[in-house]
Structures are given as C-alpha cells and as structure tokens.
Amino acid sequence: MRNALLIPDLRELIRGGEAAALREFIEDQHPGRTAELIEDLEAEDGDALFRVLPPRDRAEVLSYLDTDSQNRIVESMPLREAAELLHLMSHDERADLVKRLDEDFVDGVLPHLAQAERDDIRRLTSYEPGTAGAVMTTDYVVLPAHIPVREALERLRHEAPDKETIYYCYIVDHNRRLIGFVSLRTLILSRRSAMIEDIMQRDVIFGRVDEDQESAARQIDKYDLIALPVVDTSNRLVGIITHDDAMDILRQEQTEDILKFGGVSPDPEADTAPYWSSTVPDVVRRRIKWLLMLFLAGELTIPVMEHFEWIKARFPVLDDFLPLLLGTGGNAGSQTVGTVIRGMSLGEIKAREAWRVVLREWLTGLCLGLMLGLVGVLYVRFRKGRPWGIALVVGLTLLGICTWSNTIGALVPLLARRMGIDPAVISAPFISTLVDATGLVIYFTTAITLLIKWGS
Amino acid sequence: MRNALLIPDLRELIRGGEAAALREFIEDQHPGRTAELIEDLEAEDGDALFRVLPPRDRAEVLSYLDTDSQNRIVESMPLREAAELLHLMSHDERADLVKRLDEDFVDGVLPHLAQAERDDIRRLTSYEPGTAGAVMTTDYVVLPAHIPVREALERLRHEAPDKETIYYCYIVDHNRRLIGFVSLRTLILSRRSAMIEDIMQRDVIFGRVDEDQESAARQIDKYDLIALPVVDTSNRLVGIITHDDAMDILRQEQTEDILKFGGVSPDPEADTAPYWSSTVPDVVRRRIKWLLMLFLAGELTIPVMEHFEWIKARFPVLDDFLPLLLGTGGNAGSQTVGTVIRGMSLGEIKAREAWRVVLREWLTGLCLGLMLGLVGVLYVRFRKGRPWGIALVVGLTLLGICTWSNTIGALVPLLARRMGIDPAVISAPFISTLVDATGLVIYFTTAITLLIKWGS
Structure with a gap:
C-alpha cells in the first residue's frame, strides 16, 4: 500500500459519488500515480475511480495499471466505451491489451472501431512474440522530405495528441521507405524556411521488424535514443520502439539471466512470463529438465x-x-x-x-x-x-x-x-x-x- | 571489430592526412558510430580521426567512447583545446571525465574555463558516488511561471544547443524551488499566448540529491520519463537525470544481482566497478569473505x-x-x-x-x-x-x-x-x-x- 494515507479519504469520496471532487483530486496528478491509487483501492472502488476520469486520461492511466486490472476494467465497460478507450490508447499497448482480452468481448468491441484501427490492431498482434515487431508501436510522426520546417511544426501540432512521441520525426519517401530522421530539437533550432531534406539526418539507426526485441532495445541503450524506427524487409517504416519499452525489455532480459544462472530454462514461448502467471506444472517442466541433466552428469x-x-x-x-x-x-x-x-x-x-x-x-x-x-x-x-x-x-x-x-x-x-x-x-x-x-x-x-x- | 570493412579505407585517409574527405565521411553519421570507428582503429589513427572533428561533434563523439579512450584523447590535447571540449560537453559527463583525468592536467585546464563552469564541475564532482547527485546533470532548461508560451519557445530556441534535453522544461520560483513542469509537447500544443503557469503540471515527480541512484532511476522507469528533476533538501532544483543514464544505472544494478547470486559481495566503494578495473587482490578480498563464511557454515x-x-x-x-x-x-x-x-x-x-x-x-x-x-x-x-x-x-x-x-x-x-x-x-x-x-x-x-x- 503506497498511499495508505490517501486511501480512506478517497474511498469516502468514491462511495459518496462525489465525481467532481474526485476529478479535481486527480486532475493534476501523474497518470502513473492515479494508477497506483486504483490498484491500492478495492477492485470495485478502483473501477469507480477509473470511470470518473475523462476519456483521454483513462487511456493514459490504463497504461500504468497492471495487466490484471486492465483486463478487469476494460471487460466490465460497455462495448462502445471500451472502443473509445482503445481508440485513444497508444497503439502498442492497445494491441497487447486486445491479445489478453476475452475473444468474445473483442469481437463485440472491434466493430465500433474504424477500419484503419482494426487493421492496425490485426497487424501489431500478428508479429512473433519476442521480435521487434511485437513491441513496436505505430503511432509515430512521419514527415515528407520536401516541406519547410514551418509546415513540419504545423503538422506536429495537429498530430501530437495522437502520437506516442513527437520528439523524433521520421522522413519517408513515396514508398514509405525510411530515408531520414529529424528531432524536434533540430526543428526548433532550424530556420522556419529550411527544408526538411536539408536538415534531416540521413544515417538513421534502425531495427528490423523480425529482429529479436533485445537487440533492438540494445540499440536504443547504446545510442541513447528516445525511439528506434523499425523497418520491414523492403526498408519500409512500419513502427517505432520507444525508450521506456526498451527499458522494460532490457530489465526482463537481464533479470532472466538470474533465472538461467539459478539453473532454470527460460520459457521460449513467453520469455517475459511473470512469476504468478506460470502454473506449477509449467515451472516443474522448466526446472526438471536441468535437474535431470545435472543428475545424470552428477x-x-x-x-x-x-x-x-x-x-x-x-x-x-x-x-x-x-x-x-x-x-x-x-x-x-x-x-x-x-x-x-x-x-x-x-x-x-x-x-x-x-x-x-x-x-x-x-x-x-x-x-x-x-x-x-x-x-x-x-x-x-x-x-x-x-x-x-x-x-x-x-x-x-x-x-x-x-x-x-x-x-x-x-x-x-x-x-x-x-x-x-x-x-x-x-x-x-x-x-x-x-x-x-x-x-x-x-x-x-x-x-x-x-x-x-x-x-x- | 564492428566495422572491419571500413577500417582499411579509413586508415588510408587518415595516414594520407585527407581531413576534408574524412570530415565528409563521418559528417552525417551518428556520433556513436564515429566513436566505434575510433575505438576500432589503432590508438594513433583513432586520435587523428578525433582531431579532424569540428568542436561540437568532438564533445558528442567523446561521450560515446569508452573511458580509457576518453582519458587518452583528452590528456593528449593542448590545454586550451581540452578546455574548449569540456566547455561543450554535457555537464554530467564533463564532471565524470574530470574525476578520471590526471590531477595536474586538470589543474592546467580549469583556468581556461569560466568561473561558473569551474563551480559547476566542483559541485557535480562533490556528490557521494552512488547518489542521484553524482549521476545528474545541470544542463537542463528552466522557465519562469509568468511568461507566455511564445516567449518560452523563443528561450528554448536560444538555449537548446547547450542543454542535455529540451523536451522537459522545469518551472522554478524566485528561490529556485521546483514548482512545476512542462513538456515541449505541451508547449507545442498550447496557444502561443497561454501562460506557463496555466499549462504547467504542478504534481512533479522528482528525486532527491542524496537519494540512491537506483531508486531515482526506478522512478524514471516506472513513470516512463525522459528525465527526472533532482532537488536538494530545500526543494531547490539542482539537476536532472536523463533516461539514458537511468538505463545504464539499472543495467549495472541488475547485473550486479548476478554477482551477488554467485556469492560475491559487491564493492560498496564502486558499485559500478567494471570487470577489468578491479585488481586481483580486490577481487580476492571481495570473494574470500563469502568463501570463508560459507566454509565455516559448511x-x-x-x-x-x-x-x-x-x-x-x-x-x-x-x-x-x-x-x-x-x-x-x-x-x-x-x-x-x-x-x-x-x-x-x-x-x-x-x-x-x-x-x-x-x-x-x-x-x-x-x-x-x-x-x-x-x-x-x-x-x-x-x-x-x-x-x-x-x-x-x-x-x-x-x-x-x-x-x-x-x-x-x-x-x-x-x-x-x-x-x-x-x-x-x-x-x-x-x-x-x-x-x-x-x-x-x-x-x-x-x-x-x-x-x-x-x-x-
């Protein structure tokens, strides 16, 4: 319980149905903190607090909740509201959520989304787990090479609310092939009349969609990037991996070394399997292999x-x-x-x-x-x-x-x-x-x- | 050797003294890649390649070099040139470098720097190793609360070249106490006439200067931040820790768990001691403790x-x-x-x-x-x-x-x-x-x- 002092007050407001006071209470708070409060409350109160949030904040807060709470909250929503929430979520988290949700529920929600969004979800969920494709997101900023900085900034302003990051913009040709990269910092520093193609960096560090997620994350770490663009086999830009996802990947992989060092084969199917989500038979299966081999060697x-x-x-x-x-x-x-x-x-x-x-x-x-x-x-x-x-x-x-x-x-x-x-x-x-x-x-x-x- | 194909050509250009060709070759390249080339070349050729770089690129490339190469290159420079390089480096890396350089050399270089920069170096090198203070940097953007967005963007444009990141700006009062935070994304999205105090977020997630570096890094990880502001005991803003440094800290700490799990006490003096920098007697000292204790238990x-x-x-x-x-x-x-x-x-x-x-x-x-x-x-x-x-x-x-x-x-x-x-x-x-x-x-x-x- 990280917020033991706040919880009783909060519970009272929730049970009293004081939506306005609640909204004010959490308005200026980091969505990660609101998520903590929801997790610390009893499920019912937490769900009530979530429903008080304005739509865009819901998507943000949801992304900080643990996966069990995410599933529970979304599956208890009316279909239309759940669709609205999916619409506002970042694309990679939306795809991950859809993979976990009940199939019938998903079949009910998807018709409420635009065709482009359904296609996006289908594409992102289709990548092999553990590859760069499976962890990338598709809500990134793309700019053409032949526009001036002034226009680029104008576009950014329009697109910003729906993008995971606007700090890195990627330049593609008419076949969507990645040809350059420009940071918002460079845009801010450049003359408004300069052309993107003259200020963009052409030597772009990128990952491949079928590459191992760990090697993609390592590039982000090594070159101190905020995001890494991901291309398909024809060098077309298909997504980006952001620094925070890279950090999660590297943490999973590094702590996995402790498992291996202790003599447990990691599960190739789910190399990010959390402690509680693997069943005892799973665990026994993963450990007995090594124990038997070592027994025979011993x-x-x-x-x-x-x-x-x-x-x-x-x-x-x-x-x-x-x-x-x-x-x-x-x-x-x-x-x-x-x-x-x-x-x-x-x-x-x-x-x-x-x-x-x-x-x-x-x-x-x-x-x-x-x-x-x-x-x-x-x-x-x-x-x-x-x-x-x-x-x-x-x-x-x-x-x-x-x-x-x-x-x-x-x-x-x-x-x-x-x-x-x-x-x-x-x-x-x-x-x-x-x-x-x-x-x-x-x-x-x-x-x-x-x-x-x-x-x- | 990561660039085996390029090295022979590069060596020829360097030994032929073809500065212009070299500069063109590395001009559009990520500084991290140039650093790799320098490390892969023989020391003398690598140093020559470094000297060809324009001043600002030098600072960037240097930050990607391993510490041995950094020391060698800087210590072989004329004092004035080394001072120019220090002036252009990010403040945290500059402080780290100064700590490692030969003392006499540092005494020679410091007088070539402005008083404010000398003070900055002295302050940053004075924090206890392993604390947030020791890993933070001081080249962040600060804005007052009572200016409009238009003016904030104008300031950013002027300050951007000297700042580690301009994507997060911190708002302080007249006592330099941290009172808010605004992202460049929010600035771009807001009306030009809006006042900073009306758009800033007041619930800022921050670290304390004497806090353990790992707990600060964990905040960055948990809340998906690009940077974490660090305050002193009077809540005055004194620095920021950026996401890439947080990643390095977490990697060090997590891989340290393998050491401990193997039964080696980590060195409290240097919990980031690389494999080669600890001497055999150091290693023996760290291991014998556990071996003896386990021997007695056994x-x-x-x-x-x-x-x-x-x-x-x-x-x-x-x-x-x-x-x-x-x-x-x-x-x-x-x-x-x-x-x-x-x-x-x-x-x-x-x-x-x-x-x-x-x-x-x-x-x-x-x-x-x-x-x-x-x-x-x-x-x-x-x-x-x-x-x-x-x-x-x-x-x-x-x-x-x-x-x-x-x-x-x-x-x-x-x-x-x-x-x-x-x-x-x-x-x-x-x-x-x-x-x-x-x-x-x-x-x-x-x-x-x-x-x-x-x-x-």
Missing part, C-alpha cells in the same frame, strides 16, 4: 567414489570432509561464473580477451585456494585434532579445488560464447556439478600421494 | 558426518551416493532462489504474498522430488544393481531434499527482505551450503528408518 561421482573406496577404507576420516570440500569448490566456481557472465553481459569482456580472463581467474583461484587451504590445514589439525597428514590433504585439496573451479568457472562460459551458446545458461548448478566429480578426484589422489606414497 | 557437515559414522559403516554403499544427493539438493535450491529473487526484483512478488510463494515453491519441490525420486530408485536398483532398500533410501532422500531445498530457497530470500536485508545477497552458494548439512540429516535418518528400524 552420476559421474558414483564410479569415482567406488574407485577410491579402498583409500576411504584405510582412512575413514577422509569421508567427514567430503561435503565441505565439494561445497567450497562449488561456491568458488559460482563466484567466478557470476563474475564472468556479468562482465560478458555488460560487454566488458571481449572475445579476444578470453585467455586473459581465464588466466586472471586462475590466479584469483590460486590466491583464494592458498588462503582457504591454510585455514583448512589449521582447522583440521587444531580444531578437529586430526593428524598433520590429513590436515595437509584437506588443505592441498582446497588449494586444488579452488584453482580448478575458478578456471572452469571462467573457461566454460567463455567457451559457450565461442560456440554460439548463450553463456548465461552456464548456471551455478552446472559448474558445481562439473566440479563435484573432479573435486573428488583431486581429493583422493592428493590423499593417495600424501598418505600412501610419501607416508610409506 | 563445517556443520563434519559433526553430522561423524554422528552418522555407524550407519555408513554398516551400509558402506550409502557413501557412494552422497555427492550426487547433496549436489541435487543444491541445484534445486539454486533454481528456487533464482526464481524468487527475480520475482522480487521485478516487483512481481509483493510482501503480503510471501506465504503463497513458499507454499508454491514447496509444492514445486514436492513434484520435482517425486519425479527425481522415482528416477533415483530405478537408477540405483537397475543400473547400479543395488538392493531395493538402498534404492528406496536414495529415492526418498531425493524427494525430501528437493522439497526441503525448494522451501528453504523461497523462505530465506523472503525472510531477508522482511528483515531489511537485500535478498539478492542470498546466493546460490549460500543455499547450497544450508542444504548440505540438512541434506545429510535427511539422507541418514531415512537410511536408519528404512534399513534398520523397518529392516529388522
């Missing part, structure tokens, strides 16, 4: 354990340190993968630097291993009171395991990238599992070398 | 192993499955933490939903455990040829460990948040370590119950 530890049965039989105390040693190896590996994946996802680690990274992580692992190894020796000798031989085996194993798991933790994601695999799928569990079997080998061979070969 | 496994020595002595084959079982528990826990942390960081999991989350993850763990348990039983019985008793112990342990680690994996980050601890520090290694000791208990008590109590 199986490798069994023959290793069997193979070294005899040394454990001679020194049963070795067994006590097993979980701790393997756990530490997995921890060190996780740290390295986390660091390397982040460096790659921020673009800090370039392909040609791969070997420097491995060397650096190896060195880090060596330092960490020396420190932990020393702690291990002292711990086993003095706190657990075990013989020096066992203490040394544990210490050297820690050194070996840390160095090894740091090297593996750097090498594997870098190799994955080189092989064209998303390095973010190299999860913490993946590295722990890799380190488990090899960690056992390190432990037992160290024990054999120190306790049997040198001991005798 | 130590708990030793008494557990000792305590159950006797059952292992009676059924030595139990030992072989230990690494696999503990590994699987850690994997299932990692998946859950990853999912829950992501849900919280996207704001999908609200505080009041904590119990629903735990229940849901418990149920997921139960399903996963049933599936893995079944696989485990069949695997141990038929592939490893062990007796049904052992197979059942392994299967039931998988069921128990998966359910338990999923519950823990949901519970711990939710509890952390409730206690005001950043849930992202609940790392995959943290959960694996927690699960290790408890997993052993589950394994051995299952074995005792099935093999000793029921077996006899």
Whole structure:
C-alpha cells in the first residue's frame, strides 16, 4: 500500500459519488500515480475511480495499471466505451491489451472501431512474440522530405495528441521507405524556411521488424535514443520502439539471466512470463529438465567414489570432509561464473580477451585456494585434532579445488560464447556439478600421494 | 571489430592526412558510430580521426567512447583545446571525465574555463558516488511561471544547443524551488499566448540529491520519463537525470544481482566497478569473505558426518551416493532462489504474498522430488544393481531434499527482505551450503528408518 494515507479519504469520496471532487483530486496528478491509487483501492472502488476520469486520461492511466486490472476494467465497460478507450490508447499497448482480452468481448468491441484501427490492431498482434515487431508501436510522426520546417511544426501540432512521441520525426519517401530522421530539437533550432531534406539526418539507426526485441532495445541503450524506427524487409517504416519499452525489455532480459544462472530454462514461448502467471506444472517442466541433466552428469561421482573406496577404507576420516570440500569448490566456481557472465553481459569482456580472463581467474583461484587451504590445514589439525597428514590433504585439496573451479568457472562460459551458446545458461548448478566429480578426484589422489606414497 | 570493412579505407585517409574527405565521411553519421570507428582503429589513427572533428561533434563523439579512450584523447590535447571540449560537453559527463583525468592536467585546464563552469564541475564532482547527485546533470532548461508560451519557445530556441534535453522544461520560483513542469509537447500544443503557469503540471515527480541512484532511476522507469528533476533538501532544483543514464544505472544494478547470486559481495566503494578495473587482490578480498563464511557454515557437515559414522559403516554403499544427493539438493535450491529473487526484483512478488510463494515453491519441490525420486530408485536398483532398500533410501532422500531445498530457497530470500536485508545477497552458494548439512540429516535418518528400524 503506497498511499495508505490517501486511501480512506478517497474511498469516502468514491462511495459518496462525489465525481467532481474526485476529478479535481486527480486532475493534476501523474497518470502513473492515479494508477497506483486504483490498484491500492478495492477492485470495485478502483473501477469507480477509473470511470470518473475523462476519456483521454483513462487511456493514459490504463497504461500504468497492471495487466490484471486492465483486463478487469476494460471487460466490465460497455462495448462502445471500451472502443473509445482503445481508440485513444497508444497503439502498442492497445494491441497487447486486445491479445489478453476475452475473444468474445473483442469481437463485440472491434466493430465500433474504424477500419484503419482494426487493421492496425490485426497487424501489431500478428508479429512473433519476442521480435521487434511485437513491441513496436505505430503511432509515430512521419514527415515528407520536401516541406519547410514551418509546415513540419504545423503538422506536429495537429498530430501530437495522437502520437506516442513527437520528439523524433521520421522522413519517408513515396514508398514509405525510411530515408531520414529529424528531432524536434533540430526543428526548433532550424530556420522556419529550411527544408526538411536539408536538415534531416540521413544515417538513421534502425531495427528490423523480425529482429529479436533485445537487440533492438540494445540499440536504443547504446545510442541513447528516445525511439528506434523499425523497418520491414523492403526498408519500409512500419513502427517505432520507444525508450521506456526498451527499458522494460532490457530489465526482463537481464533479470532472466538470474533465472538461467539459478539453473532454470527460460520459457521460449513467453520469455517475459511473470512469476504468478506460470502454473506449477509449467515451472516443474522448466526446472526438471536441468535437474535431470545435472543428475545424470552428477552420476559421474558414483564410479569415482567406488574407485577410491579402498583409500576411504584405510582412512575413514577422509569421508567427514567430503561435503565441505565439494561445497567450497562449488561456491568458488559460482563466484567466478557470476563474475564472468556479468562482465560478458555488460560487454566488458571481449572475445579476444578470453585467455586473459581465464588466466586472471586462475590466479584469483590460486590466491583464494592458498588462503582457504591454510585455514583448512589449521582447522583440521587444531580444531578437529586430526593428524598433520590429513590436515595437509584437506588443505592441498582446497588449494586444488579452488584453482580448478575458478578456471572452469571462467573457461566454460567463455567457451559457450565461442560456440554460439548463450553463456548465461552456464548456471551455478552446472559448474558445481562439473566440479563435484573432479573435486573428488583431486581429493583422493592428493590423499593417495600424501598418505600412501610419501607416508610409506 | 564492428566495422572491419571500413577500417582499411579509413586508415588510408587518415595516414594520407585527407581531413576534408574524412570530415565528409563521418559528417552525417551518428556520433556513436564515429566513436566505434575510433575505438576500432589503432590508438594513433583513432586520435587523428578525433582531431579532424569540428568542436561540437568532438564533445558528442567523446561521450560515446569508452573511458580509457576518453582519458587518452583528452590528456593528449593542448590545454586550451581540452578546455574548449569540456566547455561543450554535457555537464554530467564533463564532471565524470574530470574525476578520471590526471590531477595536474586538470589543474592546467580549469583556468581556461569560466568561473561558473569551474563551480559547476566542483559541485557535480562533490556528490557521494552512488547518489542521484553524482549521476545528474545541470544542463537542463528552466522557465519562469509568468511568461507566455511564445516567449518560452523563443528561450528554448536560444538555449537548446547547450542543454542535455529540451523536451522537459522545469518551472522554478524566485528561490529556485521546483514548482512545476512542462513538456515541449505541451508547449507545442498550447496557444502561443497561454501562460506557463496555466499549462504547467504542478504534481512533479522528482528525486532527491542524496537519494540512491537506483531508486531515482526506478522512478524514471516506472513513470516512463525522459528525465527526472533532482532537488536538494530545500526543494531547490539542482539537476536532472536523463533516461539514458537511468538505463545504464539499472543495467549495472541488475547485473550486479548476478554477482551477488554467485556469492560475491559487491564493492560498496564502486558499485559500478567494471570487470577489468578491479585488481586481483580486490577481487580476492571481495570473494574470500563469502568463501570463508560459507566454509565455516559448511563445517556443520563434519559433526553430522561423524554422528552418522555407524550407519555408513554398516551400509558402506550409502557413501557412494552422497555427492550426487547433496549436489541435487543444491541445484534445486539454486533454481528456487533464482526464481524468487527475480520475482522480487521485478516487483512481481509483493510482501503480503510471501506465504503463497513458499507454499508454491514447496509444492514445486514436492513434484520435482517425486519425479527425481522415482528416477533415483530405478537408477540405483537397475543400473547400479543395488538392493531395493538402498534404492528406496536414495529415492526418498531425493524427494525430501528437493522439497526441503525448494522451501528453504523461497523462505530465506523472503525472510531477508522482511528483515531489511537485500535478498539478492542470498546466493546460490549460500543455499547450497544450508542444504548440505540438512541434506545429510535427511539422507541418514531415512537410511536408519528404512534399513534398520523397518529392516529388522
């Protein structure tokens, strides 16, 4: 509850039917704040508050509501009113909403919209989810090349109320091919008599309609754009993606890396699936794949354990340190993968630097291993009171395991990238599992070398 | 190398000293692309290309260069030229650059700047790193409330070249207190004779100068702003943060969650430390803390192993499955933490939903455990040829460990948040370590119950 103090007053006004007072209350407020109030109220009161809003504000406020509230509010409206609302919404959000609404309801609403709007909705909803086409909007400003700035500004003034942004204007030829771009800033700065074709920038950064939404969003991020134009295969302008949508896309994609790192395959069908909208069977399906694969890979530890049965039989105390040693190896590996994946996802680690990274992580692992190894020796000798031989085996194993798991933790994601695999799928569990079997080998061979070969 | 085809031609033009041709080549290009070319060329050629640029373009291109190139290029310039460049740069980037440059060089350059600019640099560099103040810029547009739109547009035209953005204008009173906001869109749409005070929005969303940069960036994200005004403790307007900087901040913070999840404490001094700029001792220091803490927590496994020595002595084959079982528990826990942390960081999991989350993850763990348990039983019985008793112990342990680690994996980050601890520090290694000791208990008590109590 973000507005706990306001809610009781607001509820009273709503239940008293005081439309004028309510309208005044929210009139000068950012639509995002009004949306918060609606979400914080009980559904019925929230819906009543929404109905008080003037039509254009409704479209704005709706765009800040969560999808459940959007669906509920729109589906409870009379068809004609819902159509009016769709008419005023930004085109990308309208298309997203229509995709979520009940089909029968949509069939009832669409006839109330103009043919051009129905076509627009149909086009925008037809793009493959996850592509630039599916997130772009069609309410952008287009200008011809051969008009003066004066006329361009005049057009902007007329078109502004219906456009997502008027700060970037796109210039197209008679085939609607994108040939240039001019910002409102440039328009304001130019002489009123200058021709658009003389002031427009011809080197336009653009995306393609079938391109991955993430790569389009990255262009917006990289070049600090307010919007990115999107063209079809014939270079015709078909939409724009705005900076705020790019931010949402990048947030989804980046937090998805945490999922992958935790060892969950992202859902290719809905790579923006919110926590609550996936069912438990969905979640189980996405997780069991990795758990099974890791289980089968982890199986490798069994023959290793069997193979070294005899040394454990001679020194049963070795067994006590097993979980701790393997756990530490997995921890060190996780740290390295986390660091390397982040460096790659921020673009800090370039392909040609791969070997420097491995060397650096190896060195880090060596330092960490020396420190932990020393702690291990002292711990086993003095706190657990075990013989020096066992203490040394544990210490050297820690050194070996840390160095090894740091090297593996750097090498594997870098190799994955080189092989064209998303390095973010190299999860913490993946590295722990890799380190488990090899960690056992390190432990037992160290024990054999120190306790049997040198001991005798 | 992003522009492999262009580089040889460009190099030839540069080495031939063909300034006019070079200028024409890059004239109409986005400054971000020119910056890419400079980075892809050898340092000397890149610097030469930079020197060909007209002054205002230099400032633009510089802002897209990586920090190493920025430092190198600026420090190799004559003092007067460097001052001219600083004069033309956006104020936040100028302050960042000055912080990085050699101190003696800065002392030489500053006297060439106007007093107001020196003051501006001093002010912007004085804010605590990580606060809104440290990332804001001071080149924004301010308008008085009592002028008509006509005059406001006239002012904008004069000020536009020196401002970071002219799309949002802020209205202040005579004490520079922020009292309103008007977008260029609203200005364009309003009658020329309308007064600013009548068209401005009075409910302005703003940040505070000492606020965390992440929370300021989140406002920009949440309300889809192009810029967020920043005020000091007396509500005086002191700067703005633009959408592109907000995107950079959020990317840094979100990818930082991967670091934490991997078990690395982020550096509080430099929470945006790039991969290469931290030294190996820095990295070791940041990682050893967690490794040691986890080592000490993992130590708990030793008494557990000792305590159950006797059952292992009676059924030595139990030992072989230990690494696999503990590994699987850690994997299932990692998946859950990853999912829950992501849900919280996207704001999908609200505080009041904590119990629903735990229940849901418990149920997921139960399903996963049933599936893995079944696989485990069949695997141990038929592939490893062990007796049904052992197979059942392994299967039931998988069921128990998966359910338990999923519950823990949901519970711990939710509890952390409730206690005001950043849930992202609940790392995959943290959960694996927690699960290790408890997993052993589950394994051995299952074995005792099935093999000793029921077996006899």
